[in-house]
Amino acid sequence: DDPVEIRFAHWVPPTHPLQQAITEWGASLNEATGGTISVTIFPAQQLGAAKDTYDMVRDGIADMGYINPGYTPGRFPVFDAANLPFNITNATDGSAAIDEWYGNYAEKEMGDIYVCLANAHDPGTFHSKEKIVVPGDVNGLKVRPANGTISKMVTLLGGQPVQVSAPESREALERGVADAITFPWGSILLFGIDKTVKYHLDMPTYVVGFVWGMNKDFYNNLSDAQKKAVDDHCNPEWAKQTSIGWATYESGGRDKIKAMSDHTVTTPTDDQVAEWRKAVAPMEDEWKKAVNDAGYDADAVWNDLQDTLKKYNSKY
Amino acid sequence: MSYPDLVAIGGFVVLFILLLLRVPIGVAMGLVGVGGFAMMVRTSSALNLVGLSPIRTATEYSLALIPMFILMGSLATASGLSKELYRASNAWIGHRRGGLAMATIAACGGFAAICGSSVATAATMTRVALPEMKRYGYPDTLATGSIAAGGTLGILIPPSIVLAIYGILTEQDIGKLFIAGVIPGILALLLYLVTVRLYVMFSKSDVPVQEKADWTERIHASRGVWAVVLLFVFIMGGIYGGVFTPSEAAGMGASGVLIIGLVRRRLDGKAIYRCLVDSIQVSASIFFILIGALLFGYFLTATQTPQKIANLLLALDLGPHGTLVLILLFFLILGCILDAMAMIVLMIPIIYPVILQLGFDPIWFGVIIVMTVELGLITPPVGMNVFVLNSLARDIPLQRVFAGVMPFVLMDVLRLSLLVAFPILVLFLPNTMQ
């Protein structure tokens, strides 16, 4: 087989656990193809803006890319289900579930790329200056949301979304531009936000789903053996495998924060969780409407996701 | 030599030829970037890059600070702030030997605090200060030298468009960069004043002295300056204290100048409209270069040139400071023919990885490199500040202006050495922001 190089674009710094995941995935693929496929990683938006990753892959500017569909609201309505709150409890088996579920719709929704796999980051939650336990506590707060979906949730709960980049969020919180933030746990420590937010809600509020996409022509030009090797690296097991490093990193943050004496970590009761679910229920309806409008049977898609999550023990 | 290396070298050669043939910088960089990307990857991908990247750049919210800071400077000029600054500086230091030139420097520094552009600062102060110095019979070398050099304070003292662009290209915090520029900017101002003193001490030509202003005039003249001081403190304090982001600071600054101008009845609808039109023009041509630079950057990334040059420079094993001096010398020479922003957008993607690997602070380097490219604005044969001055004062030959800036260039080199030797001068303020 002809040796080929995959130019893999992502948008986090090379020090991020994701870089390691891609490196390991690439090394395994390289071995499986007898060294004929190698992966070169272009981190930190070197080949283009984070929001453009899907288009970059489609157009062959990058051969592969790490896509955050939440960056382009309205564009991938089916995939948005993965981002809906109070849905998924973990990023490892949960990623396998998302991958298996989205495999049924990827050809239609992301048909102009080869969807290798879909996965998620470890669940994020509210971290705040004032205690948040029930949905009513978000009312009137300025919250830095993770993405468009969470932004809608904040608005729904009567809060104000504050749009700043992840690195700017520490300053935004320190100066009172924001009162709370939704983040996975480890990132709170990574960005030094633990100095400002002392209250944490121990509830898998949301995950952010991602897609590893490959340029279609690139895939089609591979030899049959190479295609098979790629296919073997694009499945629920690899979706799980590639999310473990980051998930471990993030969930490790929860234990560290719990051990800090000046931090308060609150676990909501079952009634309180029910209250949260009820408060965000309109988002599910809104999602179903958008998906129906896009020509899918929203209820079927939704039930499929729920069943798959149950199968992988990651239904919240 | 590998194929990517050949394409990269060829790309630079074609780029310089196109630039010499007076193709607009943004077009030349974009064309070579896309063409090179097509050779490295494939043509259809390169063409799609054209549809993707420019609109993303133009709709990047953090870049909105560029037109708004330009608007602030433009409104400040229209509301007569530059004149007032000159009058106040004059009242305080105009009576010393070389006082008019010193007052020019001081006024440039004051104006720089609300204007992010060197060329705009030089152009504004030429109109205000040159006629005065001519009237008093100043030697034209000193008169034009102090304006051209003083103008460079526009990007040395924050807010600074070039510093902001460095921040965007390297993903560094623009607020921190601005705060880091405060002490070096003030140092630049003081050293320029010293330069004028040294000039009049050692110059053979006669520098006339004007009457000392009395306290009534001093107080009267300073009344107009409070607005500038207030605005600078407001903007920089707001960024330092994190009350607002740099983009918000730009919006607040422009609105602030507008409100002050309206309250003092210095601005009318027509003037405001004029300023808006000017600012969007200037911004569009800056964005156009940035768009080209980013396209060129993707091409360089695809050839992996930056990493290779970094490895090459590191292999020379000159040590961090040896390599740094080499880089700065390269920029100084390049600055003779290229303008400040072109150098930043062209070379930062290549040099920045080296700087990081050498272990230098990226905020500190931002200030250092802006100080270095700023020199290019006043060094022959191509110096934008000198050209602007020349276009406004046709009777003074170019070579006289270039001769006039020489003492300031020497002082710039001294200041640069100081900041390289004592990084704390740059990093003290931003470090207290933590």
Place this chain on the structure above:
Amino acid sequence: MNAFEQLIKRIVTFVDGAAAMFLAVITGLTFLTVVLRYGFNASLPGSFDIGRLLLGVAIFWGVAVAAYRQEHIQVDILWSALPRKARGYLNLFADLVFFGCAAVFTWMFLVRVLATRASGETTFELDVQIWPFHLLAWLGIALTTVVLLARIAHVVITGNFDVPSNLGPDDDGPQDYPAGEP
């Protein structure tokens, strides 16, 4: 000056003013955001996205005006050393290159705008469709191409290489220092 050039001049004048108004709106939105945040503990939903999308329109329209007034930054070192006639040829060459690039840009950007429309991408807040803003911005790039075509046509048809810096003889260009020099 023929009717075509007159028409272009009028369009450019309008675009110039409209881009200026967009800048006023962006600045005003920024000001309001800060005032609302500290004064009233409130936010302006969607202002972030609307501001940045308007910025894109204003900048691309400004690019067209700058092309018309020849205010895009160029390196003059060789040009200024040449005799008058040679300068004219150099101008024509630069315009031809610029025109070619602008034409490709116009085409590829239109493809992108249509793709964005098909994708249904919206803003984070308020669910505003993004493509109409991109289409407005596209008009600026299309106008840039037309402006350059007009200037090239002017030179080729009249055979006069000594083109003024813009088509209109009494066009009150913005400032007396080169645009865009920071």
